[in-house]
Amino acid sequence: MYDMTIRLQSGGKCLYEQIYEHIKQEIREGRLLKGERLPSTRALAEYLQVARSTVDYAYDQLLSEGYIEARPYRGYYVCPMEDLFQIEADFQKLTEPDASRVKEERGGAGRGERPDLSPQGLSAAEDGERSAAPRWICDFSPNDIDMTGFPFGVWKRITKNILNEGNSDLFAQGEPQGDYDLRLTISRYLHSSRGVNCAPEQIIVGAGNDYLLMLLEKILGRGVRIAMENPTYKRAYRIFQSFAYDIVTVDTDQNGILASRLRQQEADVVYVMPSHQFPTGTVMSIGRRAELLRWADGAKNRYLIEDDYDSEFRYRGKPIPSLQSSDKQGRVIYMGTFSKAIAPAIRVSYMVLPRALLERYRRECYFYSCTVSRIDQRILNEFIRDGYFERHLNKMRKRYRAKHDLLLECLEPFQKKFVLSGEDAGLHLLLTARGTVTEEELLRAAEKEKIKVYGLSDSLVASAARNATILLGFGALDEGEITEGICRLQKAWL
Amino acid sequence: MYDMTIRLQSGGKCLYEQIYEHIKQEIREGRLLKGERLPSTRALAEYLQVARSTVDYAYDQLLSEGYIEARPYRGYYVCPMEDLFQIEADFQKLTEPDASRVKEERGGAGRGERPDLSPQGLSAAEDGERSAAPRWICDFSPNDIDMTGFPFGVWKRITKNILNEGNSDLFAQGEPQGDYDLRLTISRYLHSSRGVNCAPEQIIVGAGNDYLLMLLEKILGRGVRIAMENPTYKRAYRIFQSFAYDIVTVDTDQNGILASRLRQQEADVVYVMPSHQFPTGTVMSIGRRAELLRWADGAKNRYLIEDDYDSEFRYRGKPIPSLQSSDKQGRVIYMGTFSKAIAPAIRVSYMVLPRALLERYRRECYFYSCTVSRIDQRILNEFIRDGYFERHLNKMRKRYRAKHDLLLECLEPFQKKFVLSGEDAGLHLLLTARGTVTEEELLRAAEKEKIKVYGLSDSLVASAARNATILLGFGALDEGEITEGICRLQKAWL
Numbered sequence: 001m002y003d004m005t006i007r008l009q010s011g012g013k014c015l016y017e018q019i020y021e022h023i024k025q026e027i028r029e030g031r032l033l034k035g036e037r038l039p040s041t042r043a044l045a046e047y048l049q050v051a052r053s054t055v056d057y058a059y060d061q062l063l064s065e066g067y068i069e070a071r072p073y074r075g076y077y078v079c080p081m082e083d084l085f086q087i088e089a090d091f092q093k094l095t096e097p098d099a100s101r102v103k104e105e106r107g108g109a110g111r112g113e114r115p116d117l118s119p120q121g122l123s124a125a126e127d128g129e130r131s132a133a134p135r136w137i138c139d140f141s142p143n144d145i146d147m148t149g150f151p152f153g154v155w156k157r158i159t160k161n162i163l164n165e166g167n168s169d170l171f172a173q174g175e176p177q178g179d180y181d182l183r184l185t186i187s188r189y190l191h192s193s194r195g196v197n198c199a200p201e202q203i204i205v206g207a208g209n210d211y212l213l214m215l216l217e218k219i220l221g222r223g224v225r226i227a228m229e230n231p232t233y234k235r236a237y238r239i240f241q242s243f244a245y246d247i248v249t250v251d252t253d254q255n256g257i258l259a260s261r262l263r264q265q266e267a268d269v270v271y272v273m274p275s276h277q278f279p280t281g282t283v284m285s286i287g288r289r290a291e292l293l294r295w296a297d298g299a300k301n302r303y304l305i306e307d308d309y310d311s312e313f314r315y316r317g318k319p320i321p322s323l324q325s326s327d328k329q330g331r332v333i334y335m336g337t338f339s340k341a342i343a344p345a346i347r348v349s350y351m352v353l354p355r356a357l358l359e360r361y362r363r364e365c366y367f368y369s370c371t372v373s374r375i376d377q378r379i380l381n382e383f384i385r386d387g388y389f390e391r392h393l394n395k396m397r398k399r400y401r402a403k404h405d406l407l408l409e410c411l412e413p414f415q416k417k418f419v420l421s422g423e424d425a426g427l428h429l430l431l432t433a434r435g436t437v438t439e440e441e442l443l444r445a446a447e448k449e450k451i452k453v454y455g456l457s458d459s460l461v462a463s464a465a466r467n468a469t470i471l472l473g474f475g476a477l478d479e480g481e482i483t484e485g486i487c488r489l490q491k492a493w494l
Numbered sequence: 495m496y497d498m499t500i501r502l503q504s505g506g507k508c509l510y511e512q513i514y515e516h517i518k519q520e521i522r523e524g525r526l527l528k529g530e531r532l533p534s535t536r537a538l539a540e541y542l543q544v545a546r547s548t549v550d551y552a553y554d555q556l557l558s559e560g561y562i563e564a565r566p567y568r569g570y571y572v573c574p575m576e577d578l579f580q581i582e583a584d585f586q587k588l589t590e591p592d593a594s595r596v597k598e599e600r601g602g603a604g605r606g607e608r609p610d611l612s613p614q615g616l617s618a619a620e621d622g623e624r625s626a627a628p629r630w631i632c633d634f635s636p637n638d639i640d641m642t643g644f645p646f647g648v649w650k651r652i653t654k655n656i657l658n659e660g661n662s663d664l665f666a667q668g669e670p671q672g673d674y675d676l677r678l679t680i681s682r683y684l685h686s687s688r689g690v691n692c693a694p695e696q697i698i699v700g701a702g703n704d705y706l707l708m709l710l711e712k713i714l715g716r717g718v719r720i721a722m723e724n725p726t727y728k729r730a731y732r733i734f735q736s737f738a739y740d741i742v743t744v745d746t747d748q749n750g751i752l753a754s755r756l757r758q759q760e761a762d763v764v765y766v767m768p769s770h771q772f773p774t775g776t777v778m779s780i781g782r783r784a785e786l787l788r789w790a791d792g793a794k795n796r797y798l799i800e801d802d803y804d805s806e807f808r809y810r811g812k813p814i815p816s817l818q819s820s821d822k823q824g825r826v827i828y829m830g831t832f833s834k835a836i837a838p839a840i841r842v843s844y845m846v847l848p849r850a851l852l853e854r855y856r857r858e859c860y861f862y863s864c865t866v867s868r869i870d871q872r873i874l875n876e877f878i879r880d881g882y883f884e885r886h887l888n889k890m891r892k893r894y895r896a897k898h899d900l901l902l903e904c905l906e907p908f909q910k911k912f913v914l915s916g917e918d919a920g921l922h923l924l925l926t927a928r929g930t931v932t933e934e935e936l937l938r939a940a941e942k943e944k945i946k947v948y949g950l951s952d953s954l955v956a957s958a959a960r961n962a963t964i965l966l967g968f969g970a971l972d973e974g975e976i977t978e979g980i981c982r983l984q985k986a987w988l
Contacts, residue, residue: 033695033849035856036693036695037669037674037695039674039678040674040675043674043675043678074669075674147665147666150665152657155657156654156657156658159653159654159657160650160653160654160657163646163649163650163653163654164650170839171641171644171837171838171839171840172641172837172838172839173833173838173839174839175531175568180531180533180534180537180569181534181537184533184537199530200533201527201530201531207701207705207841207865207866207867208863208865210861210862210863210865211701211705211708211865214705214708214709215708218736222738235861238861239861239862242712242858242859244716339667343665343666344665344666344667345664345665345666345667345668345867345868345869346665346867347701347864347865347866347867355527362529364736365736367704367729367732367733368704368733369702369704370702370841371701371702371704371705371841371865372701372841373701373839373840373841373867373870374839375839376867376870
C-alpha cells in the first residue's frame, strides 16, 4: 500500500527536499507505479501539515527531473518506467534543451491521454491542480461546456429546500428505473422539446450513458451485430467493443448514414446521432430517417439507438424532432443526458425503451438497482419541473450562439484553404483542408502556437480517405480566447 | 403513450368516479399494461388539480375491484391481465369472502414481488404511498435498516457548505475511478476498520454494487466460471446469471464454504461474504479463509470476490479482519458499500482491485466514466474524513445491538422448536425448525398474524435438503414492533 505518510525531520534537510526525496525513492523502488496519480498538492500539504508551497516545490523538482508528469486539469502522475530508466541513465549529461525535448515527447502523448473525444466524455476541469503545466493558451475541446452559466444559486436553493424537508424517504432506496416523478417530468420535457412519445414507464434513469449502454447490453443480449457510422462517437464504439459486440461501420454523406450501405450489412442494431452527428455535425435528413426506420421494420429484433446528446443547441432552421418521434413500430431506443445541458457532474442520463424491450428489461433486468441517488433525482426533478432548466437552456443557447457566431466570423479568412461544416448545431464545428496538408501537420502547427485542436481521425473507427479535418469546440471558451486562439491558428495554418 | 390527462367534467359524475372510470377504461383497453405503476395519488391529484382524497377514493375503488394492486411502500400497479379477465368474468357473482380470496392470492405473490432478498437490495420505504395496503403489522425484512438514526443535520450542513463554496469544479466531470480525495479517505477507513491493504489507486468508486459487478464483468472478461455458496445473496446470483457466467454452487457448513468441494469444481472466481455470509450469518473460519486463499493461488487468473456488505455491525467477539487483509498474492477483489451503513439512497459503493486486475481495468475499461456525481463524492468524503461516519456507526452499532439483544430475548421461548443462528453480526438472524414443519407452513402461519417473515429458500440457488429456516431482520423495527411481532409469531408457531 502506498502510504502518504512521510516522516519529516525538523533538523537537516529542508521540508521540500525531504518530500521530494521520499517520493523519488518511492518511485525508484516501485512502490509508486507508473501511471499512479500523486495526491494533490493541497491534500498532501494538509496531510503533512506543511505549507502548500512546500509541496509545490517538491513536485516541481520531481517534474523537472521527469519522475512525474503534470496532466492539465488532472494532476500529477508517475511517469512510465521505461522513460524513467532512460532519464536515470541520461540525467547527468542532459543539457537544458535536451531535457525540454524529453518533456515535449511526453507531452506529445497528450492526445493519447485524452482519448475520449466524445460528446459526453467531457474532460476539462478534471481535478483541482489547474495550475499544473499550462501548456495551452487555448483548448478548442469539442467536449467542454461553459460552466460559468450554471445557476448555482438555484441549484443550491433547491438542494437546501429538499434537505430541509427532512424527509427520510429521500435516503431510502428508490425504484430501479428511477423515481416516477422524475420520469414523468422527463417524459413531458422530451415530449414538448423533442417530440418523443413515451410514458414514464418506458424511461430508465441511470448514472451516465456508459452505464445505460451497459444495461442495454443486458437487455439486448449477446451476439448483437451493431452498425455505427464512420466516424462516430469513439466512447460508444469502445463501449460496444467491450461488450464483444460485432461492430460494422457504415459510411456517411452530408445527409447522414448511407442506408443503402447499411442494407448490405447484417446488422441488428444501428447507433446514430440524427440531430447532430458526432463528430461530423451532420443533421440527418428526413429521407434518411425514413430509410432507417424502414430498415428497422424489415426484420424482427432490429433496433435503432438514437443518441440525442446535444440536441438542445441548434442555431439555424427549425428544431428537428427526434427520430423516436417518427417511430411508429417501437424500433427506436432513445438516449439523452443532462451532462451537456446542465453539467458533466450531473450524472443523470435516461433511456426510453420501446415496449418490446421494456418487457425484456422487466423480465431480465428488474434486479439492477437505480444508480442515481434519490436526492439527486429529486433536485433535478424540481429544477426541470419548476422551469429553471428551460431558462438555463435559453440562456446557454444565447451564449453558445454568440460564441458560435464569433467563431464563424473569425474563421472567415480560413475559407480559402478550408471547408467549414457542422455549423448548424452543437458546440463544435469542423474545418476540412482543401489541400493535401495532413491532420498531423495541422495539429503540430497549432501546438507550436500553444493551441490545442482535435483531429477528426480520433473519431474514425475504420480507415477512410478524407482530407485532413479539425474539430473546433467552443463551448468552454470565452470571446477573448476564441479571438486569440483563431488568430494564432491563422498564423499557424494560413 | 399513457397520458395522465383526464378530462374532468364539472357536471354529472363526481370527480372520483370520473377518474376511476378513466383508469379502468385505460386498463381494459390495454393502454395501461400489466405491471405498470400508476402515478402516486399525490402526483395525480396535483396534476389534475383535485384533492388527494379524490384520487384516493378512485384508487380504492380500482383496488377493491382488482384492477390494480397496492404494493406496500411502492405504490399502485396494474394487475396481470389474466387475473383481470378472470375478475371481469366472475365479478358480478363474487361474494365478499371470495373477493378477499382473490386478493389474498395476489398478495401471496408478495415474495415474488420482492425477490431481491439481498444484503444490499434494501427495499422498504420505496416510494411515498406508505398508506397503500398496510397488510403487515410487522415486517422482519432482513434488508431494511434503521433510517431514524441518520444524521440529516450534519449531512445537510456539509452539503450546504460544499455548495456555498461555489466551486464550479464540483460540476465538472471527475476521474473515472472516483475523486482521489474520496478514494484516499476510503482507503484509510478500510485500512483502519477492516485491515484492507490498498492504495487509493486500487479503489474504484461506483453507484452501487450492481454497477461495480457490471464493471468487474468487463475486467474479468467472458466465459468466467464462478462459484457461489448455496444459499447465497440472490441478487448477485441473478447478476452473474445476466452475465451468462457459468455458475457452480458449493455447499457450506458452520465454518463457511466447503473448500474441499470447491476444489472439485473448475471455477475461476469465487464469490464469498466471509465476515457475515448472507443469508446464513456464518462468519468464515480462519482455516477456511486460508484454504480459499490457497485455492486462489493454485492457478493463474483465480480470484476471490469478497463482498463485505455489513461488516460494520458485529455484536460478539473481536472484529474479524477482511479476507483481503490476509491476501498476499493479489487474489482478492474487495467490495463494500455505504448503502447499509449510511443509507440505501447513498449510491456509493467501492471495489478494491488487486494490481493485476487494476492493470486490466486501466487497459480495457478506462473509458467508463464514474457513475457518482462529484458533489455526492465530496459530501461523503467530508462525512467520513471529519469523523461523522465513525460516530454514526458507533451510534447505529449501539442501536442495532439493543434491538438484536431484545430480539434474542424475545426468541427465548422458541428454542425448543427452533435452532437459532447467525446471531453474531449483521441485521438479521435465523430460526431453523427442529421439526418437520415446512417453510411454507411457517410463512403462512405468520401471515395470518400479519407478520412478514422471509424464508431461507429465497436465497437458495440450488436445491438443498434443509430444515425449514426463517430469516428475521430487525434493522428497521423499533422495540415495540419487535416485541409485538415476536409475540404474534409465538402464537403462530409455538
